[in-house]
């Protein structure tokens with residue numbers, strides 16, 4: 375089989391690594407890919423939003439299966455474009471990817487189908503939003519409706535902050551049209567857990583849990599980032615939590631989408647908060663998490679291509695999804711200054727020490743080839759993942775492995791997985 379993966383980050387490198395293990399696969403392409411992906415796939419210089427070019431490439435090269443890693447093309451309808459051309463593609467259609475693409479939609483869906491989530495109101499007008507904020511309880515949460523690179527969420531401690539937030543999102547349009555509508559939501563507290571799942575329209579199969587670290591600095595300080603590290607499984611995702619979510623959240627979401635005429639096939643990523651009143655949905659994503667994929671996929675036992683095909687064909691009920699009984703930790707190596715401003719173009723040294731190193735992975739995010747050398751090319755540069763018998767061992771292994779890699783301006787958090795000690 376020939377497989378095309380669309381995307382260019384650590385998540386897509388993790389997907390490509392899993393696809394490469396499938397005995398069914400002869401050749402992998404990735405558009406646009408990066409230097410690490412280029413070691414196991416042929417990178418194709420087509421952007422993830424260039425749907426016509428992607429479809430033409432898939433036709434010309436007789437691609438058997440295309441896997442979409444990123445949210446923007448999914449929300450923009452890339453799956454519809456492939457399907458209309460008679461091509462096999464893994465991911466939700468546009469009318470289902472709205473689960474991630476519009477927070478107002480997903481909140482209304484949860485309300486209509488009694489799926490536990492924070493109380494909220496949606497607003498199209500800044501005046502009405504401000505009127506509502508006059509008599510609200512604080513802290514309160516403001517969310518841009520559309521995609522905003524994971525940065526469209528403002529936690530406001532005071533009325534003044536919230537009013538300024540409305541200006542930022544709706545009037546200054548900091549995230550463009552994503553802020554035409556905003557969700558104003560009750561502030562919740564509790565531990566966060568990421569649960570990814572495969573969905574075939576009717577059946578849902580849950581993957582092992584994970585936890586992300588979104589802030590740039592140790593102790594969850596600093597700005598929000600795309601994710602500075604992950605661990606899997608989450609020790610806080612207990613059997614009791616699992617049972618609750620199976621009863622009230624997972625299947626309920628899939629059934630709700632089907633009932634709305636928006637059959638969901640692909641990945642649903644449940645961003646959960648474990649509150650005192652039980653687990654609640656913080657957000658849905660319509661794709662693998664990044665860097666959740668970097669700790670979840672290395673622990674998956676199944677042939678991922680078989681699972682993708684079962685989702686497309688509606689036969690996921692026949693798949694026995696299995697994960698290794700171990701743990702994994704991913705520490706992101708970033709460029710110092712991320713997520714604000716940083717230099718790039720520095721040579722990365724030590725990568726070869728991971729060749730054939732069992733239980734270790736270096737997933738490339740922002741890298742490129744330059745004069746035959748691999749150099750830094752982004753804020754998040756690499757994700758170093760290590761497995762271990764348990765979380766503590768995996769964490770020790772991952773941090774030890776980060777020492778093997780060196781580049782100018784290398785920056786990482788030193789407390790990825792610290793929460794493990796509190797479990």
Ligand code: AMP
Nearest residue numbers: 492515527559560561562563645656657
């Ligand atoms: P989201 O993109 O919706 O996952 O939001 C990004 C982050 O903001 C989450 O991972 C939480 O840390 C935080 N957050 C979102 N919604 C709430 C809420 N209702 N209460 C408290 N924190 C929240």
Ligand code: GLY
Nearest residue numbers: 586601663664665
């Ligand atoms: N790690 C969070 C996300 O992928 O949205």
